[in-house]
Amino acid sequence: MSQPLRLGIAGLGTVGMGVLHILRQHGDMLKQRTGRDIVISAVSARSRNKDRGVSLAGYGWEDDPVALAQRDDVDIFVELMGGSEGPAKEATEAALRAGKQVVTANKALLAIHGQALAELAESKGSAIRYEAAVAGGIPVIKTLVEGLAGNEITRVMGVMNGSCNYILTRMEDAGKSYQDIFAEAEGLGYLEADPQLDVGGIDAAHKLAILSALSFGTRVDFDGIQLEGIEQITIEDIRAAADMGFKIKLLGVAQKTGRGLEQRMQPCLVPETSPLGQLDGGTNMVVLEGHAVGQIVLRGPGAGEGPTASAVMADICDLARGWTGPVFNQPADTLETPTPALSQRPAPYYLRMALVDKPGAMAKIAAVLGEAGVSINRMRQYEHSDVSAPVLIVTHKTNRSDLDRALAAMDGTGVMAGPVVALRIEEV
């Protein structure tokens, strides 16, 4: 029988307690599957005496996660504290320097410091595993790196922030404003302490940066992401999109083109009948496309105690089986530094605008679009009672540069009653 695998768990919040519960309640099952006992040597958390409903008496305790990471009786340092800096980073580095393996749920840490950590880990022959960092309970990293190992990855897409998807879905269902539903979500505890991480798209972009590196053999490049949050999405846009057969999603897309690595995290329209369009509430979805497999769609819970702990346990079980590999799918020193590229692929766009209510206004807009080479696929003008007329346009596929030229020219027509909302329609 193999030696037990000994864990040091730093962070006993929701996820840490979820891991603890699985280890306590399903130890025999885990042993049968991995061939080893998996035991907790010691833990660390902000408060030792908080009532967690479970006694920690059987485990060693460290106030300092760095000390935990260096303990002789710890084989795997399980980092569940979060944050890209501070204790999480220091303790992870300490663990790697001490030759320990690391399992973490920390997307920010990997998205910001992934390359340096990977180099450190690989110089020590250690592994870092982080299934829980992307899309919660969905084993997307495993699917991408291992399940699609025979594929050149051609595109990765995903709705990976459940809070944003909840807000957008709930706005439509309740017919309420972004501000109202944001307040509701915050009241329900659905948002991060800094809600900008959610609604600004930062959390989802951290995840996208990790998937890009794994997919395209590039160094993780969070700063190269074209990032836009959902704060500007109005109930009017959601209704208008629905009227045209679309849903608005905070969608991440990564793709390697001849010009470089395109990484976008922005609100997009997707067909309401597509799998992404049908994704309601806090659920996550990741779409993986490979040259051999075609398209694989994964759907599941993106957060929560059980799902996140499930992903952490998958990593721990893999390491218990002795399965280790490079941190980012190939050795860190072979990863290329990507050239960030804006999308040059033409796409259809959704445009919502208000025109002053006088004869010839619509004609002027149509003319400006035509001159810029932007062709109209569908157009609707809605009945209105005030002085401006709401107009929706779905364009044929167009280059963003042509569209930007048209948007600039619209400003000079004198018929615009406000700014234009322009959202990309993603082909899914």
Added chain:
Amino acid sequence: MSQPLRLGIAGLGTVGMGVLHILRQHGDMLKQRTGRDIVISAVSARSRNKDRGVSLAGYGWEDDPVALAQRDDVDIFVELMGGSEGPAKEATEAALRAGKQVVTANKALLAIHGQALAELAESKGSAIRYEAAVAGGIPVIKTLVEGLAGNEITRVMGVMNGSCNYILTRMEDAGKSYQDIFAEAEGLGYLEADPQLDVGGIDAAHKLAILSALSFGTRVDFDGIQLEGIEQITIEDIRAAADMGFKIKLLGVAQKTGRGLEQRMQPCLVPETSPLGQLDGGTNMVVLEGHAVGQIVLRGPGAGEGPTASAVMADICDLARGWTGPVFNQPADTLETPTPALSQRPAPYYLRMALVDKPGAMAKIAAVLGEAGVSINRMRQYEHSDVSAPVLIVTHKTNRSDLDRALAAMDGTGVMAGPVVALRIEEV
């Protein structure tokens, strides 16, 4: 640098050639990911001289797959011939006896002989990997065994035969009979040489038997599956189900209950708005439920050269990395022999019948259902011109035994103008 990993590939049909193409065209990528060269030592197929568009000159050749399986220059025997008996079985056994590892896409072989092969493999310290055997390009075995390793699996469901799903979807779209669309699918080459494997549900049941064993720690038990094909599904049922908000799918469900292992492969109704209900054409979908993660849904191509080769390559890459484990998620000698159990879980049912067109007919049926304890949720009688009246009933949740009693009693009422179609409505 590690030694090259040397393959012997038996079977150069669609899947075998797909694997060959990936190895020839993406060798560098595979080496970067796995750290090893993956090379083909030798191949075997029915015809050596068939024009495959690729020269086999660089590879050794064996007429006999058993000889291929035993070659000294083969580390992994890749079995892509198919069939539960004959050369596939003999060569797989020969490979395992010779201490080789085996990668196969052969669902029938695993579903029928899985336990014996697993025992043989584990007695030799060898591995058998078979990602391609279930749901084509979807890495469902990896997700289940590794991605959800920390979960007690509570239910597995899936639409895992693309041909059946194509037929059912196409019947609805074209408004044509089962017989018409069956002939169309056969003409398009969508069906197995023995189409009963597809439409009789056998192929999908092989896959379900494998997933059950992996999920519930039981020996693979194909014979324990309650099996029903799609041959009896009529366009009238598809239309009537749609009218009630449902789709008809050939759905596999496996679940361990207090009474034993429930495994069903049968046409069921699912809500048209559910992920399973929205699955059109040849695509596969598998739903995995675990105690910690909740529900994970995987969707992707269930067959074809690229997708199946992608799954085979995932197994080869795992073995190249040295990642091996028990054949069925825990050592073969610890797998329990399951007790097959019919579902005792109450479910709603869809009933379609024709009643003789005379006063009181409907009342008699309603009375019989009520006496058996079967409660009606929704009922529709359709306009009709002939001597019998079409009636649809959706029941509340009921035990199958109560329903069977009601169905038997209906026969005695004298108001039935034909047999009753009864289909389970699955909660998804």
